[in-house]
Amino acid sequence: MKRRSLTRGVTLRRAAVGATTGLILSVAPSALLHAAEPTCVARLASDDRSALWAPPLDRIVNVRLTDLPLRDALDRVAAIAKVELSYSNDLLPGDRRVCLALDRVPVGAVIESLLSGSTLRPIVLGSTQIVLAPTRERTVAVEHAVEHAVVPRRASVLDRVVVTGSPDGAPQRGSPFALDVVDGATLAQHGASTLGEALDLAVPGIWTWTASAGSVSARYGSIRGASSFGVTAPKIYLDGIEVANPLLVTQLDPSRVARVEVIRGPQGAALYGADAISGVVNILTRHDGTATGAPQLQLSTSAGVSATAYAPRNAFVQDHAISFRTGTPSRSMGVGLNVGTIGAYVPGASEQRLLADVDGRVARDKSVFTGTARLSLQRANASNGLFDPLGGPFGGAGANSTVGGGMALDMGQRHTSVAPPLAVGNNPPLDSMTHATGDSASGQRLMQYTVGGSASYMPDLHWTHSFIAGVDGFRLQGLSVSAVPSTMNGPQSSAIGGGESTGDRGTLRWRSVGRFDVAPQTLLTMTFAGEQSVTRELTTSTEAPLAQPLESNASLLGIARTPSGMISDLSWYGSTGLSAQGMVGWRDRLFASAGVRAERTTGATRNTQNALLPMLGLAYVEDLGGTVLKFRGAFGRGIRPARSLMRTSSWMGTGQLQAMTSLQPESQQGTEFGGDLLFGSRYGVHVTRFDQRASGLIQPVAQVQTTVGANGRMQRTMVYSLQNVGAITNRGWEVEGSARLQRLSLAGTLSLVDSRVARLARGYRGELREGDRMFDVPANTISLSASYLVGRFTLATSATRAADWVGYDRARIGSELNGTGAGGQSFEGGMLRNYWTQYEPLTRWRANVTYRLRGDLSIVTGGDNLLNVQRGAPDNATVTAGRTLTFGLRTIF
Incomplete structure (x- = not known):
């Protein structure tokens, strides 16, 4: 049939690398298209395959498009490839219609073809999300590319948009510091249900200890070494809303998480301010719709048993989740609910948890609105004893029994329960050390909530304005005073749940980002931001009356005491x-960054504290065909106020809360240098060297004090004073690697850390000496993960290992105090060095097998802690769940 072209037609053109035939596109009048379909044929060379594209742009598709508007064509391609496209309608050519036929080509090639001649290019946002972002130059047309031998640079993993590393969400390509992005699909595949498991699996330099019985808190052993005593933790955000206490954020539903972005070290403090002394973690929940826009319901259920050597029977475990999602990328809504229980793998210590959340997103032509709400409920019943110091499980301890190596000093027929020396070091503040009579215990109860939203507005191609507002808080009951540096006397020595902590933090953030072409092939990005947060905290504890000297001191410190002893x-x-902040990018290769944050903190100390937090960075990226090589380096400084929700909800000593108001903030500064080598989307290697110095670290130092009790008898008690240690150096190497070989995916991380005391402060009377290693910081950690797809089976396994760390010998401490009644003098000052020990390596191994029965119905079997290690994490007094085997189903309606 004879064909003619119309003026309203558009010719789509594209250059193919090594193409054997050109891309033939034709446009016909709509009247003739009804009579006969035009011939749209394109053949791409075999080397123009998925290896040249970053996931999910590497998905192979077959496309047949006949005289469709460009917008409809993009939506059709997104549905075929099962990806989500986000773009502004104003940036699309309004009158373009396309005709395209391609067989077995990457979806990235299809999108690039459709966008030819426009200012848009695909940028990977997540595991399934792609943003069509404006560029400074139009896509190179076929004739121009062939004539000048120019091939457009393909989108690599460094082009994905990240939120944590850049305030407005910008490509990772120019980031000068190490930034890890873990997508929710990877977490779900490996069965990671806690934030600690997710970080251990995919992020080098961060190590978390497995939660013990009776604990509802995270336990960070190392984040590039030690940056604090008892409160080492990154600053954590949920969809940009800062959480009140990052130690309490443990639950994670992978099916509800889009990705987790992590900055290691103080370089992120210039963006995120106080408490970002050791790093930043931003958990981004899903805000996508469904592939067709129709409602979708996902169900999963599993149950099993957890082996234990410390209870008469194995513990029953179960986990059930349901989520509902509907809408498109421009308008979506989702709801999720997750419940689970863990039986008593030590007598009386069971755990229950519930996690519920709801999200929504509305995208307009120039604006995007999102909303998030989360509620988390946890209960961890405490045991009457984790283990007998001599090696066996407790059969039934009395009121003065201790848990987890806690101490009860017998002094003249009075029992004084005190914080064990092990709480002095860099141990988690919310440990499993509690007291109970019999097997019943009230334990710890935790309620957390987050509510807030964000709005982004892009009036033109130069400026983007965003606002985030939200509130995060927690209610923690049953904070055992024996787990923190305090003194407790008399009959209250057997009490548990004597402490309660309440915290709420409201945050309002504003950011404006401008992009300007200041010279040929030179782009300047300017970021201006402001943030205001207000924190309310209430900490209470029930204690018997203190000796007169301490009572008078407490009144001077302003602590409220009621007649009931509260x-x-x-x-x-x-x-x-x-x-x-400013970033200059030259020829999309050289990036220079500089910025500063002025921080003002009020109420945390008696005097207002002001600080300047600078950041400098440089990155160079070279594209060599399908290979990307990047060199980067950065310097940054961060602070953590002495008074913070993390610390005061952990160190509940009488007088200690007010004593913190006289201390200066802890700080850490340092540099990192590294390189990234990416071979297409299949192989990647990342190496980072860091050198950081933490100063002003605050340690509760134990001292023995003799007082006169209420009955007139002499009484020795262990008291704690907050003292500055001096300076700590954290140096080491981090290595990451990944590979994709058809159906096999491999990934691994390695971290080598040397965290030592560099200098002691004047007047320090603790046990640390210059050159000593910091407590509970593994010298090396490693993780390996693999997944393999064969037929209907998906096999996934991962292993994490920590080795060579120094901690307290809790078993020996508990044995001496409970068995021989050793005097408190032996645990004072430098005498504590006698109770240090070096621990053996610890390996955690898990595996999952998924079998797809039909459609979206799958059988899932999993195994956790397959080596059945229950002790030694991080000490010989903490007991964790043993080998756990589960069986379940998962489906989508």
Whole structure:
């Protein structure tokens, strides 16, 4: 049939690398298209395959498009490839219609063809999300590319848009510091249900200890070494909303998580301010729709048993989740609910948890609105004893029994329960050390919530404005005073649940980002930001009357004491931050970054504290065909106020909360240098060298004090004073690697850390000496993960290992105190060095097998802690769940 072209037609053109035939596109009048379909044929060379594209742009598709508007064509391609496209309609050519036929080509090649001649290019946002972002130059047309031998640079993993590393969400390509992105699909594949498991699996330099019985908190052993005593933790955000206490954020539903972005080290403090002393973690929940826009319901259920050597029977475990999602990328809504229980793998210590959340997103032509709400409930019943110091499980301890190596000093027929020396070091503040009579115990109860939203507005191609507002808080009951540096006397020595902590933090953040072409092939990005946070905290504890000297000191410190013995401390404090940053990118290769944040903290100390947090960075990226080579380096500084929700909800000593208000903030600064080598989307190697120095670290130092009790008898008690240690150096190497070989995916991380005392502060009276290693910081950690797809089976396994760390010999401490009644003098000051020990390596191994029965119905079997290690994480007094085997189903309606 004779064909003619119309002026309203558009010719789509594209250059193919090594193409044997050109891309033939034709446009016909709509009247003739109804009579006969035009011939749209394209053949791409075999080397133009998925290896040249970053996931999910590497998905192979077959496309047949006949005289469709460009917008409809993009939506059709997204549905075929099962990806989500986000773009502004204003940036699309309004009158373009396309005709395209391609067989077995990457979806990235199809999208690039459709966008030919426009200012848009695909940028990977997540595991299934792609943003069509404006560029400074139009896509190179076929004739121009062939004539000048120019091939457009393919999108690599470094082009994905990240939120944590850049305030407005920008390509990772120019980031000068190490940034890890873990997508929710990877977490679900390997069965990671806690934030600690996710970080151990995929992020080098961060190590978390497995939660013990009776604990609802995270346990960070190392984040590039030690940056604090008892409160080492990154600053954590949920969809950009800062959480009140990062130690309490443990639950994670992989099916509800889009990705987790992590900055290691203080370089992120210039963006995120106080408490980002050791790193930043941003958990981004899903805001996508469904492939067709129709409602989708996903169900999963599993149950099994957890082996244990410390209870008469194995513990029953179960986990059930349901989620509902509907909508498109421009308008979506989702709801999720997750419940689970873990039986008593030590007598009386069971755990229950519930996690519920809801999200929504509405995208307009120039604006995007998102909303998030989360509720987390956890209960961890405490045991009457984790283990007998001599090696066996407790059969039934009395009221003065200790758990987890806690100490009860017998002094003249009075029992004084005190914080064990092990709480002095870099151990988690919310440990499993509690007291109970019999097997019943109230344990710890935790409620967390997050509610907030964000709005982004892009008036033109130069500026983007965003606002984030939200509130995060927690209610923690049953904080055992024996787990923190405090003194407790008399009959209250057997009490548990004597402490409660409440915290709420409201955050309001504003950011404006401008992009300007200041010279040929030179792009300047300017970021201006402001943040205001207000924190309210209330900490209470029930204690017997103290000896007269301490009572008078408590009144001087302003601690409220009621006639019933209830001690409470209510405080408000706030933080204000203003920041400005600039990045210059030259020829999309050389990137220079500089910025500073002015931080003002009020209420945390008696005097207002001001700080400047600088950041400098440089990155160079070279594209060599399908290979990307990147060199980067950065410097940064971060602070953590002495008074913070993390610390005060952990160190509940009488007088300690107010004593913190006289201390200066802890700080850490340092540099990192590294390189990234990517071979297409199949292989990647990342190496980082870091050198950081932490100063002003605050340690509770134990001292023995003799007082006169209420009955007139002499009494020795262990008291704690907050002292500055001096300076700590954290140096080491981090290595990451990944490979994709058809159906096999491999990944691994390695971290080598040397964390030591560099200098002691004047007047320090603790046990640390210059050159000593910091407590509970593994010298080396490693993780390996693999997944393999064969037929209907998906096999996934991962292993993490920590080795060579120094900690307290808790078993020996508990044995001496409970068995021989050793005097408190032996645990004072330098005498504590006698109870240090070096622990053996610890390996955690898990595996999952998924079999797809039909459609979206799958059988899932899993195994956790397959080596059945229950002790030694991080000490010989903490007991964790043993080998756990589960069986379940998962389906989508």
